[in-house]
Amino acid sequence: MSSNYGSYEARIGALASGEKIDLRSDTVTHPSPNMREAMYRAEVGDDVYGEDPTVNQLEELAAVMLGKEAGLFVASGTMGNAVSMLTHCRRGDEIIMGDRSHTYLYEVGGPARLNGSATRPVPTLADGTLDRERLARAFQGDDIHEARTGLLCLEDTHNMVGGRVLSPETLRELAAPARARNLPVHMDGARVFNAAVALGVPVSALAAEVDSVQFCLSKGLSAPVGSMVVGSRAFIDEGRRVRKLLGGGMRQAGIIAAAGIIALNEMVDRLADDHVNAKKLADGLAEIPGITIAPETVETNILFFGVRGEDGAAGDVTPLVTAAAQAGVLLSGGDDGRIRAVTHYGISADDIERALSVLAEAMRGLAAPVGA
Numbered sequence: 105m106s107s108n109y110g111s112y113e114a115r116i117g118a119l120a121s122g123e124k125i126d127l128r129s130d131t132v133t134h135p136s137p138n139m140r141e142a143m144y145r146a147e148v149g150d151d152v153y154g155e156d157p158t159v160n161q162l163e164e165l166a167a168v169m170l171g172k173e174a175g176l177f178v179a180s181g182t183m184g185n186a187v188s189m190l191t192h193c194r195r196g197d198e199i200i201m202g203d204r205s206h207t208y209l210y211e212v213g214g215p216a217r218l219n220g221s222a223t224r225p226v227p228t229l230a231d232g233t234l235d236r237e238r239l240a241r242a243f244q245g246d247d248i249h250e251a252r253t254g255l256l257c258l259e260d261t262h263n264m265v266g267g268r269v270l271s272p273e274t275l276r277e278l279a280a281p282a283r284a285r286n287l288p289v290h291m292d293g294a295r296v297f298n299a300a301v302a303l304g305v306p307v308s309a310l311a312a313e314v315d316s317v318q319f320c321l322s323k324g325l326s327a328p329v330g331s332m333v334v335g336s337r338a339f340i341d342e343g344r345r346v347r348k349l350l351g352g353g354m355r356q357a358g359i360i361a362a363a364g365i366i367a368l369n370e371m372v373d374r375l376a377d378d379h380v381n382a383k384k385l386a387d388g389l390a391e392i393p394g395i396t397i398a399p400e401t402v403e404t405n406i407l408f409f410g411v412r413g414e415d416g417a418a419g420d421v422t423p424l425v426t427a428a429a430q431a432g433v434l435l436s437g438g439d440d441g442r443i444r445a446v447t448h449y450g451i452s453a454d455d456i457e458r459a460l461s462v463l464a465e466a467m468r469g470l471a472a473p474v475g476a
């Protein structure tokens with residue numbers, strides 16, 4: 105780019121954060137300057153006819169990186185998971201998933217509404233794995249009274265337990281009961297690149313343990329829109345039909361796919377910075393009186409923390425979230441009494457320092473007696 109690249113990037117960064125330190129999610133990231141440039145220059149065609157060269161390139165790149173036969177560009181993570189579930193399962197098949205997984209909690213009841221499928225939740229453990237014993241007993245279908253199990257879904261990294269990483273060995277172990285029954289395994293890998301970077305393994309090593317993966321381009325990888333589904337050629341061919349059914353045939357989608365290509369080529373390695381920043385934030389939070397956090401559990405870019413209430417019980421986090429927001433630090437206050445912070449492109453080590461001083465100050469303010 106031109107010699108004013110630096111100021112352009114600074115301007116983009118400022119737009120991304122709106123002058124605030126936005127730790128609510130890695131979905132708030134804005135496209136990098138190279139993404140905007142690639143979007144501007146993207147060659148496009150009608151993707152529903154299979155004629156958008158940029159979408160085709162992105163789908164091939166995703167498949168190669170994940171070590172699968174084919175890829176499919178979809179509008180969102182939720183659409184990628186829905187396409188996968190509809191493609192793997194017959195109507196009415198049960199789908200097994202963790203009781204704190206995104207697919208179970210936050211995808212609008214898609215399995216029931218779209219597949220006519222019951223979801224069978226298995227307890228999620230603090231490390232993002234599933235209760236093995238309950239998992240082994242969750243498979244159904246031998247008895248005439250039972251709905252047949254059609255699919256097992258796993259999540260890596262696991263959002264609601266704080267971005268915990270499931271290794272290839274752990275995925276293999278969790279997938280084993282499904283494999284023993286010849287059932288497919290789908291990974292909600294919205295942040296699977298964070299898992300790969302944290303483990304120091306190629307993302308294909310994680311994808312090898314499952315039949316299909318959905319991963320998001322528009323979270324830590326910073327693309328403005330989109331997710332990918334990867335799997336076998338036959339699975340993706342059928343998934344393409346399901347995507348059309350869901351209204352996801354996007355025509356000249358190369359405009360947004362171009363940013364996805366930059367995401368995969370340029371934005372993966374830098375996820376390590378987000379992990380360092382998350383750890384720094386967690387360690388700093390542990391030093392602030394009244395905050396509860398287990399910094400040793402922070403493995404990627406997501407962390408949860410709370411505040412100590414009366415008698416050491418979990419306190420109300422709303423006053424802290426509100427005070428921090430007023431001072432320019434945005435956090436997600438969960439209805440489960442925890443605060444979530446997520447590091448991402450656009451959040452620097454300096455921002456973490458600033459966020460920590462804002463939070464320390466806010467905690468002091470909240471602890472001070474009224475009128476003091």
Ligand SMILES: Cc1ncc(COP(=O)(O)O)c(C=O)c1O
Pocket residue numbers: 179180181182183206207259263292294295320331
């Ligand atoms: C683990 C996980 N899976 C899936 C999704 C859904 O992605 P999208 O918001 O693009 O539909 C999210 C979004 O936050 C997520 O955290």
